[in-house]
Each structure stands twice: as C-alpha cells, then as structure tokens.
Amino acid sequence: MNLLNMAPDRSLGVLADFADRNGLDSYRTDQIHRWLWRRPVDSWSDASNIPAGTAEILNAEFALPRLELVSRQESSDGTTKFLWGLHDGERVESVLIPEGRRRTLCISSQVGCAFGCVFCATGTMGLIRNLDPWEIAGQVRELLVQGAARPSNIVFMGMGEPLHNWESVDTALSIFNARLGFGIGARSITVSTVGLVPRLADLAARPEQFGLAISLHAPTTAKRRRLLPVERKYPIPDLLKALQQFKRRVTFEYVMIDGVNDLDEDARDLAEIARPLGAMVNLIPLHPGGAADYSGSSTSRRRDFAKILTSFGVKAIVRRSRGLDIAAACGQLRVSLERDGHIGAE
Ligand code: SAH
Ligand code: SF4
Numbered sequence: 094m095n096l097l098n099m100a101p102d103r104s105l106g107v108l109a110d111f112a113d114r115n116g117l118d119s120y121r122t123d124q125i126h127r128w129l130w131r132r133p134v135d136s137w138s139d140a141s142n143i144p145a146g147t148a149e150i151l152n153a154e155f156a157l158p159r160l161e162l163v164s165r166q167e168s169s170d171g172t173t174k175f176l177w178g179l180h181d182g183e184r185v186e187s188v189l190i191p192e193g194r195r196r197t198l199c200i201s202s203q204v205g206c207a208f209g210c211v212f213c214a215t216g217t218m219g220l221i222r223n224l225d226p227w228e229i230a231g232q233v234r235e236l237l238v239q240g241a242a243r244p245s246n247i248v249f250m251g252m253g254e255p256l257h258n259w260e261s262v263d264t265a266l267s268i269f270n271a272r273l274g275f276g277i278g279a280r281s282i283t284v285s286t287v288g289l290v291p292r293l294a295d296l297a298a299r300p301e302q303f304g305l306a307i308s309l310h311a312p313t314t315a316k317r318r319r320l321l322p323v324e325r326k327y328p329i330p331d332l333l334k335a336l337q338q339f340k341r342r343v344t345f346e347y348v349m350i351d352g353v354n355d356l357d358e359d360a361r362d363l364a365e366i367a368r369p370l371g372a373m374v375n376l377i378p379l380h381p382g383g384a385a386d387y388s389g390s391s392t393s394r395r396r397d398f399a400k401i402l403t404s405f406g407v408k409a410i411v412r413r414s415r416g417l418d419i420a421a422a423c424g425q426l427r428v429s430l431e432r433d434g435h436i437g438a439e
Contacts (some may be wrong), residue, residue: 097227101273130274160231172416187232197246203253214382215252226264246281256292290327297338309345310397312362343372349390364405374409
C-alpha cells in the first residue's frame with residue numbers, strides 16, 4: 094500500500110491500524126507517520142526512532158516510492174530547475190524560485206497538458222498522463238529527503254492543468270497544507286488554472302483559503318479564443334460567474350504579447366473585469382517556447398499597461414523573468430531536452 098498517495102489523516106488511520114495489528118504502543122503511530130512528510134526518509138530503515146524489526150515490516154508493507162532526480166540546473170539568479178524521472182520513464186519538472194525570505198516551488202500536476210494554449214511549451218506536448226498524489230507531493234518530499242529546506246510557498250504553475258487532475262490535486266493540497274503533512278499555510282499555496290468552470294466549484298468547496306490564480310491572458314472572449322482554446326468551452330462570462338464562489342481574492346495571470354493583448358483598450362477592458370472582483374493582475378513576460386511565434390511586450394509597454402490598470406483602481410504587478418538562462422518557464426526543460434534528443438524514446 095502506498096501511504097504517500099493518501100491525505101495525511103488517512104495514512105495516519107492506516108498506520109494506527111498497523112500499530113494495532115503488530116502490537117505496537119499507540120504513540121508509535123505518530124512516530125512512524127512523521128517520516129512520511131514531516132521528516133521524510135528514503136527507507137523506513139533510515140527512521141532513527143523505529144526499531145529495526147518494525148522497520149523491516151514497514152518496508153515490506155509500505156514501500157516509499159521516489160522520484161528520480163534526472164537533472165538539476167541552477168540559474169545565475171538562484172532559480173533552480175529540477176527534472177524528475179517517473180516510474181514509467183516520463184518526466185516532469187519543478188522550479189524553485191528564491192526571493193528574499195521566500196522559497197517558492199513551482200510544481201507540476203500532469204505530464205503534458207490537454208489545453209494547448211498557443212504560447213505554452215507544455216501545451217505543445219498534449220496530455221500524456223495525470224500525476225498521482227504522491228508524484229505531485231513527491232516534488233517537495235524529494236527536496237526534503239535530499240536535505241534542502243522546506244519551500245515556504247507552493248504554486249501549481251509547472252506542467253499541466255491542476256483542475257484537470259482534480260482528484261490527485263485535491264489529495265496533494267491536503268498533504269501540502271495539513272499539520273501532519275508539510276504544514277504549509279493555505280494562503281501560501283496557489284492553484285493556477287486556465288479556468289475549468291465545473292472544477293472551480295470543487296476547489297471553492299474546500300474550507301482552506303488556498304490561493305487562486307486564473308490564467309486570463311486576454312480580457313475579451315474574441316481575443317482569448319485566439320490564445321486559449323479552452324475559451325470556447327468555458328468563456329469569460331461563465332468564468333467570472335464561477336469566481337463569485339470564492340470568498341478570497343483572485344489573481345489574474347496575464348502574459349504580455351506584443352501587439353496582441355497589450356493595447357490600451359485591453360488594459361481598460363481588463364480593468365473592467367478585475368475591479369468588481371477586487372482581483373489583482375500579474376503581468377508576466379512572455380517566455381519563448383510555445384507553438385505560436387509571438388514576441389513579448391517591451392518592459393516599458395508592460396509598465397504603461399500596469400499604469401492604466403492602476404489608474405482604474407486595479408492592483409497590477411509587473412513580474413520579472415526568473416531563470417530565463419535555464420529556460421525555467423512552463424514545461425521548457427522537458428521540451429528543450431527532447432529537442433536535443435536526450436529523452437523521449439525510452
Ligand atoms: N495550466 C495552469 C498552470 C500551469 S501554467 C495554467 O495555465 O494556469 C502556469 C502559468 O504559466 C500560466 O499562467 C500560463 O499561462 C503561464 N505560461 C505558459 N506559457 C508561458 C510562456 N511561454 N510565457 C509566460 N508564461 C507562460
Ligand atoms: Fe496547459 Fe496551462 Fe500550458 Fe495552457 S498554459 S497549455 S493550461 S499548462
């Protein structure tokens with residue numbers, strides 16, 4: 094049985110039953126559980142306070158599967174990209190972005206993605222498969238097993254569409270947030286989504302105040318359709334209605350593309366959507382790598398766009414590019430390695 098695939102309260106229950114069956118004192122349950130997420134180990138035999146005989150039974154009953162670290166690249170700005178190998182030979186990435194006292198880990202939820210946004214490298218792969226909960230949470234667990242500090246923030250902005258793999262993401266959110274898991278505050282965990290309207294209700298139904306980022310990228314249905322095919326299924330008016338279920342503040346992600354979505358009128362249309370929701374706008378530089386041959390807006394254009402939003406009372410943040418020298422944008426490591434022929438036909 095894979096304890097790493099369960100929400101922490103459930104794995105605690107399984108271990109309580111295990112302790113019972115094996116005649117262990119009940120305090121052992123929490124002691125054993127601690128080695129799953131709070132102080133992760135490679136094997137039960139490495140758990141210092143568990144007797145060797147118990148560790149042997151644990152190893153036989155509850156294997157602790159690992160992700161394989163295929164490569165680790167550190168950018169000159171400290172951004173570090175991890176490429177993980179999965180058991181079936183697939184690959185996903187995470188990116189660690191240090192910023193002051195924050196250590197934000199950008200994680201993947203799927204291998205590839207079904208939504209084909211035209212500027213996104215992951216989108217060119219199509220959906221290969223969903224990640225299991227342990228493969229999502231494993232992206233943090235591996236860092237801890239290797240002795241790194243716990244990330245302070247988690248963002249679902251790596252490969253994949255988290256709400257398209259809701260069942261796994263639902264469990265992974267519990268693992269990240271629970272006191273018996275990694276204990277990362279809900280407000281420090283952000284789900285980024287292209288806006289799958291029916292699944293937004295599932296996220297809204299969770300009592301924790303997880304952060305929500307909506308990949309909007311265009312302020313009108315006509316413009317968004319050109320960039321995000323999902324707009325045909327879940328158009329902006331339906332999306333805005335679904336966002337009213339959230340009591341918390343929403344962030345709009347907005348990749349700035351020269352001459353496509355960065356006009357003055359786009360800023361005004363965007364303000365009209367964002368203001369009633371009290372949403373904040375993240376203006377993101379376009380990274381190379383998608384299917385369409387677009388160029389990013391200039392820095393001055395991004396600043397002017399932000400100024401228009403601000404003048405309408407909408408908070409806007411102009412993001413810097415992080416890790417560009419190692420191609421740390423969405424899905425790029427995987428795609429660039431495939432081009433070089435290092436991975437692919439395994
Ligand atoms: N599928 C989810 C989460 C993963 S993508 C989503 O789309 O929200 C994370 C963010 O990276 C999204 O806002 C996405 O639009 C953005 N992104 C994708 N390709 C990009 C690129 N080439 N340059 C900049 N941002 C990009
Ligand atoms: Fe998928 Fe997000 Fe990339 Fe769109 S931007 S293709 S939803 S990963």
